[in-house]
Amino acid sequence: MNDELREQLGRLDPMHPGVPVESAATPSSRTRLEQIMNTPLLDQPTTDPTSDQPGAIPVATRTTAEARRRRNWIVLGGAAAAAIAAIGSAVIIGDFGGGGANQVASGPPLELSLGDSNVMSSCIMFDVAILADMSPAFAGTATSVEGSSVTLTVDRWYTGGDADTVVLQGSSGTPALIDGFEFVVGQQYLVTAADGIVNFCGYSGPATPELTAAFDAAFPG
Amino acid sequence: MATADLDRRARFESVVDVVYEPLQRYLGRRADAADVSEVLNDSLLVIWRRLEHVPSDDPLPWCYSVAKHCLANHRRSAQRRLQLVGRVAAQPGMSEGVVRHPADGGDHDTLELALLELDEPDRELIRLWAWEQLAPREIAIVLDTTPNAVSLRLKRAKDKIISSMDRQNSAFAGQEGFGHGREHRP
The missing domain is CATH 1.10.10.10 (Winged helix-like DNA-binding domain superfamily/Winged helix DNA-binding domain)
Structure with missing residues (x-):
């Protein structure tokens, strides 16, 4: 059944092997490839070979433990993070746990937690190399803010997902905050998360030119 | 040109030999013809920049994944442009490929x-x-x-x-x- 079905499906293939495509050896292909190979390489952290995969490349190859380890030295959200962001940065501590790996489903909205505002947390110094280790990471525009829940339409996935919509859920009964800022409908935000919890301390926030530049540097391509 | 640069180019060329045509077919099955070239370019650029992470034994699935995300980002940008000019239209979803209607x-x-x-x-x-x-x-x-x-x-x-x-x-x-x-x- 398998081979027969595959063969039948192959007959529906709009790009079956009989359809010509451009060889890598044609002059226009060579021009394209030369241009690409002359593109300057950006500095990239290489501590985690799966970290700066394009888009959502093998997030699944990361273990939950690895994700949790990263989470340990990043950040937590809500009021605590807001306060910490206000006074600068420090060193991180603590296992904030968090369930589930940071994998992302295709299609349905991705749900991320904005963390527990009652949990104490600390920050580490902002570093693009650390930002590059974050997954998922995306740019999204707030389309609704309802109490502790914010819906973002994804403008661009830097890594770790392909959902079109992301819902950020804060602590019940408190307004949703991102690194101390209230969400505003129509405003674009840059967001990273680990273990399903949004990172703060400069690793997520309104899409300022500075943060956008940092994301571009951390997630080239 | 430094030896490291030459090595990198040679490695990229070897990956391109394997993936260049399959990526065009992959994109041709899922994108409008007008978009294939641009998304192919984006995909190859990502492959070039992340060459260290391309599996040496079987690069194609990894590169399909690159193309998948480049295509998704391309469509999001296109859709946002359409929305900005008030031409919100039902665009095909990220992975929707060409399937003719009976x-x-x-x-x-x-x-x-x-x-x-x-x-x-x-x-x-x-x-x-x-x-x-x-x-x-x-x-x-x-x-x-x-x-x-x-x-x-x-x-x-x-x-x-x-x-x-x-x-x-x-x-x-x-x-x-x-x-x-x-x-x-x-």
């Missing part, structure tokens, strides 16, 4: 209809299996999931196709039988 008069109406009845994630799974000719472990890399999950979902998707075709054929046979009866009625 009304187009294809020769494989039953199978096409069965494909159309699948939801988009299942259809993409079938495309990767039948058109890109990938094994479950390779599909798992493209879709960022596990080979086991792919195998299970793939089997279910194939079963749905077969069931749909059987159902269509039975319905067709029923109509044929009914038609014959009328023709021979005195």
Whole structure:
């Protein structure tokens, strides 16, 4: 059944092997490839070979433990993070746990937690190399803010997902905050998360030119 | 040019040899012809910049995954531009590829209809299996999931196709039988 079905499906293939495509050896292909190979390489952290995969490349190859380890030295959200962001940065501590790996489903909205505002947390110094280790990471525009829940339409996935919509859920009964800022409908935000919890301390926030530049540097391509 | 640069170029060229044409087919199945060249460029640029992470033994699934995300970002940008100029239109979803509607008069109406009845994630799974000719472990890399999950979902998707075709054929046979009866009625 398998081979027969595959063969039948192959007959529906709009790009079956009989359809010509451009060889890598044609002059226009060579021009394209030369241009690409002359593109300057950006500095990239290489501590985690799966970290700066394009888009959502093998997030699944990361273990939950690895994700949790990263989470340990990043950040937590809500009021605590807001306060910490206000006074600068420090060193991180603590296992904030968090369930589930940071994998992302295709299609349905991705749900991320904005963390527990009652949990104490600390920050580490902002570093693009650390930002590059974050997954998922995306740019999204707030389309609704309802109490502790914010819906973002994804403008661009830097890594770790392909959902079109992301819902950020804060602590019940408190307004949703991102690194101390209230969400505003129509405003674009840059967001990273680990273990399903949004990172703060400069690793997520309104899409300022500075943060956008940092994301571009951390997630080239 | 430094030796390291030459090595990098040689490595990139060796990957390109393997993926250049398959990536064009992959994108051609899922994107408008006008977008293929641009998304191919984006994909190759990502591959060039992340060359250290391209698996040396089997680069193609990894590169399909790159193309998948480049295509998704391309579509998001396009959709946002459309929205900005007030031309919100129903655009094809990220993974939606070319599947002709049976009304187009294809020769494989039953199978096409069965494909159309699948939801988009299942259809993409079938495309990767039948058109890109990938094994479950390779599909798992493209879709960022596990080979086991792919195998299970793939089997279910194939079963749905077969069931749909059987159902269509039975319905067709029923109509044929009914038609014959009328023709021979005195």
